[in-house]
Amino acid sequence: MPVIEVRGAAKTYRRWRKPAEKAIDGLDLVVEGGGVHGFLGPNGSGKTTTIRMLLGMVRAEAGELRIFDRPVPSALPDVIGDIGALVETPLFFPTFSGRRNLELLAVTAGVDGARVDEVLSTVGLLDRSSDNVKAYSLGMKQRLGIAAALLKRPQLLILDEPSNGLDPAGMVEMRELIRGLGADGRTTVFLSSHLLGEVEQVCDHVTILARGRCVVSGRVDEVLASRQTGDLRIRLPDPEAGRVVLEQAGFTVTSMGDAWRVHGADDPSALTRMLAERGHFLSELAPIAADLETVFLDLTKDAP
Amino acid sequence: MSSREVMRGEAVTGRGSLLRAEILRLRSRRFVRLLLLLGLVGIIAVGVGEFVSHARPDAEAVALAKAQAATQTQSCLDATKNDTNRDPNATPDQLAQMCQVDYQYFFAMTPFVLADDLPGVASALAAGVAALLFLVGTTSGGADWAAKTMPALLFWEPRRAKVLLTKLAVVAGLAVAAAAVTQLLWTATALATASLRGISDGKPPDFWSQLLWLNLRGALLVVLAGAGGYALASLIRNTGAALGIAFVYLVVIENLVRGFLRPLSPYLLAENVAGLLRNNGIDVYTGQRFVPGDPNPQDIIIHLSNLRAGLTLTVGVIVFVLLATALFRRRDLT
Secondary structure (H helix, E strand, O other), rough: EEEEEEEEEEEEEEOOOOOEEEEEEEEEEEEOOOEEEEEEOOOOHHHHHHHHHHOOOOOOEEEEEEEEEEOOOHHHHHHHHHHHHHHHHHOOOOOOEHHHHHHHHHHHHEEEHHHHHHHHOOOHHHOOOOOOOHHHOHHHHHHHHHHHHOOOOOOOEEOOOOOOOOHHHHHHHHHHHHHHHOOOOEEEEEEEEEOOOHHHOOOOEEEEEEOEEEEEEEEHHHHHHOOEEEEEEEOOOOOOHHHHHHHHHOOOOEEOOOOOEEEEOOOOOHHHHHHHOOOOOOEEEEEEEOOOHHHHHHHOOOOO | HHHHHHHHHOOEOOOOOHHHHHHHHHOOOOOOOHHHHHHHHHHHHHHHHHHOOOOOOHHHHHHHHHHHHHHHHHHHHHHHHHHOOOOOOHHHHHHHHHOOOOHHOOOOOOOOEEHHHHHHHHHHHHHHHHHHHHHHHHHHHHHHHHOOEEEHHHOOOOOOOHHHHHHHHHHHHHHHHHHHHHHHHHHHHHHHHHHHHHHHHOOOHHHHHHHHHHHHHHHHHHHHHHHHHHHHHHOOOOHHHHHHHHHHHHHHHHHHHHHHOHHHHHHHHHHHHHHHHHOOOEEEEEEOOOOOOOOOOOEEEEEOOOOHHHHHHHHHHHHHHHHHHHHHHHHOOO
């Protein structure tokens, strides 16, 4: 059963004296349970709007949205207890301490007060929990937002740009936390991010969004494999002689340490045959998969 | 057990209470605490002021005042007898009544008269506490939007109407408590002042029931002010703008209506507040009209009874609350 299911969702923002802005345009999205699902897209592609629609903050004009197989926003009150969310900047009362903010949320949700200390400890804010939120840095507010999202020990954790404002060490910790949650067997993390490296490192699945539509979705390795670069990594017993042969045949060859990268080798069998005919037998040949950045830029290049 | 129940998390251990959380949230707000403290200081100041500005006269002061009043009354009677313009049909009793001077005017410090001063100050305090609760309501609603905690709370309780109405209920509850504490404190202060520095007798037979009725009307006004302030701030989503609009409405719009649209005067806020708080309501002048056979125009007076004023204010605030709720339910929160 998918944890999140979106079919044909559409949303246009209409603002007074401003042109209408189509944010979501027939979006289809399926997030299966467990693991970390990345949600990638350029700025303005509709990631945050999608999350807001799922959480009932923004009304979809068309389509069907479901969480835990229940329609949202109508059945949101039934499932909200299992959803933790951090959408853009976390929002807290600035004149209350971090702990006080979480305690009030715990009372709202009927969460045991002891859980407040647990989540503060998880995000490394226990020592500063008595300080007013207005004294927190952006990164600390972000951590507090994660702590709030974890308070309910949710089965679905929706994180919108959780690394915003975190220092490099904080980002590493955050990624470890997200990976750990995704691997715990009961939590599904839906991670919206513009950090391609983060998604590539942390996510099992990815959906890429452009102009309010899903352009590709699937396991990260499958998405990458589906977008080959046309380059090959080869190793030869006599690397230098092999390179000369390849260049004479019109290939561009660059070094990859102890191997060569052959650019634009669309037909590996022809290359293998050509080298063999000249007395060079490959000890290794592997297609070079695209990295997520290449895939992302390729898929979203037409986006405004 | 369904699959959903099996999958349920472990952290949610009991029923959440939005109401309890909102009470704690409001109680934790420093600005609200400050306003309530200021209110308490104000009540104490009024009590101390009433205590020190009154004195119970001794027998000698009463005798002196009575003598002065008698002299004044006699002077008036003498002057009236010699007045050629006086009504020739006036009886001696009527003349005596006209010239009667209350001896209490001649006390250097007047005694605290429970029958007059307790309800009089209670009305003023109700109006003051209502203004205070309007501020509490407006700043609470504005703070929710300024800190954007209103949308954030929907991750925890997505029923928007429930969220807004719970917050309103908390403000209304605080208003009831503030009104009750104020009236209790003032009544206790007034009783003490009357027993030490004033007069407790001379109360009409229905004095206490009238006072209770006045206090209930005052509490209604305070609740409406708090709820109205919160609803206004929720509509505008900004404390400063909400207070500005309220100020412009009271100072500019209401005066324009009184000047140019007098028939609408019975629906104005200030008139209805006065109609609600004053015993037996108030009369509002709404213009003049000519009646057949009479060349002189007649004033059109509308009586705003306590009931009518209370209903007008209540309906007005309910309209605001419904508007705020409807808008909040429909709004995209981006």
